[in-house]
Amino acid sequence: MPFTRRAALALAAAPLANPGLAQSVSDFPNRPLRMVIPFPPGGGSDILGRLLAQRIGDVIGQPVVPENRSGAGGNIGTDAVAKAPPDGYTLVTVFNTIVVNQFIFRTMPFDLKRDLAPVARVALAPTVIAGGPKLKAKDLAEVVAITRAQPGLLNHGTPGLGTITHVSAELMDSMSGGKLTHVHYRGTGPAVTACVAGEVELVSAPWSAVEQLVKGGQLRALGNLAAQDSPLMPGVPTVAEAASLPGYAVDNWGAVLAPAGIPPAILARIAEAVRMAVDTPEGRAAMAARGIESAWADGGTLARIIEEEGARWEPVIRRADIRVE
Numbered sequence: 001m002p003f004t005r006r007a008a009l010a011l012a013a014a015p016l017a018n019p020g021l022a023q024s025v026s027d028f029p030n031r032p033l034r035m036v037i038p039f040p041p042g043g044g045s046d047i048l049g050r051l052l053a054q055r056i057g058d059v060i061g062q063p064v065v066p067e068n069r070s071g072a073g074g075n076i077g078t079d080a081v082a083k084a085p086p087d088g089y090t091l092v093t094v095f096n097t098i099v100v101n102q103f104i105f106r107t108m109p110f111d112l113k114r115d116l117a118p119v120a121r122v123a124l125a126p127t128v129i130a131g132g133p134k135l136k137a138k139d140l141a142e143v144v145a146i147t148r149a150q151p152g153l154l155n156h157g158t159p160g161l162g163t164i165t166h167v168s169a170e171l172m173d174s175m176s177g178g179k180l181t182h183v184h185y186r187g188t189g190p191a192v193t194a195c196v197a198g199e200v201e202l203v204s205a206p207w208s209a210v211e212q213l214v215k216g217g218q219l220r221a222l223g224n225l226a227a228q229d230s231p232l233m234p235g236v237p238t239v240a241e242a243a244s245l246p247g248y249a250v251d252n253w254g255a256v257l258a259p260a261g262i263p264p265a266i267l268a269r270i271a272e273a274v275r276m277a278v279d280t281p282e283g284r285a286a287m288a289a290r291g292i293e294s295a296w297a298d299g300g301t302l303a304r305i306i307e308e309e310g311a312r313w314e315p316v317i318r319r320a321d322i323r324v325e
Helices: 003-013 019-025 044-060 072-082 097-104 140-149 164-176 188-196 207-215 264-278 281-288 299-320
Strands: 033-037 064-068 090-095 116-124 127-131 155-158 181-184 202-206 220-224 253-259 293-298
Touching: 033 044, 033 072, 044 064, 044 090, 044 116, 044 188, 044 202, 044 207, 044 253, 044 264, 044 281, 072 090, 072 097, 072 116, 072 253, 090 097, 097 164, 097 299, 116 264, 116 299, 127 164, 127 207, 140 164, 140 220, 155 164, 155 188, 164 181, 164 202, 164 299, 188 202, 188 207, 202 207, 207 220, 253 264, 264 281, 264 293, 281 293, 293 299
Parallel strands: 033 064, 033 090, 155 181, 155 202
Antiparallel strands: 090 253, 116 253, 116 293, 127 202, 127 220
């Protein structure tokens, strides 16, 4: 039986969270959905969002149209979804930058916990700190030594102030006692391009955004931000190992959110479609081919992850005094 037919049958058989809503949701979805990607094309968020749109569409039998709405560290696109009708036809792909934003922006246009419903965590994006042609240091240990001896000498490109890759580098500074100069761009793609062009010596980015550049020799992978080695980045040591920083670990996860107030039955159908899109052999293979690890977790688990990440990152951000007016 074809995958899409199996998926459609499973969704049709999925129990409704509230039987009283059966009539209103029985024909969901009967038109295309929209997947907002709150960052520019070319970065890890864009790669994941477009893949999710394609695969969720295959499962539910309706197109899911990707739409890039970038700006304000992902807040503009996410706010558009928070304010969209809670009918299940508008979703957003986010990374854990959305948790960090709560603490760096003086004002937020939405409340993450009140205005958005967690659908599922879908992925871990192996993330690397890489060196460009301007970097003379041979490895991350030498980078750290330079940041200690000459604070601010080396420039590190980020996809924006307060993004997860920015605060991950701030965490490295804090743990190593060194200091990078962080140069903020409008998204991962521009930051990676700047490093390849020699505007900055270093960049932190999802592996999916730099894999071909590393394989082609334009960038050098210096350290994997996660606590453990990634099968997608063989031979790339963890930052904890490469920089001799025991305990350093940053998981860069991706998730799907919906507007708060969505009928539970529709939310359940979307969540099951997301699970079938990523937590299957086909889904895992499609994600791995794009440098992304499938890591599905249900909405309740995602809500707990958001809570725990907030408790972790708030003190780091306060110490580094990262603020956006």
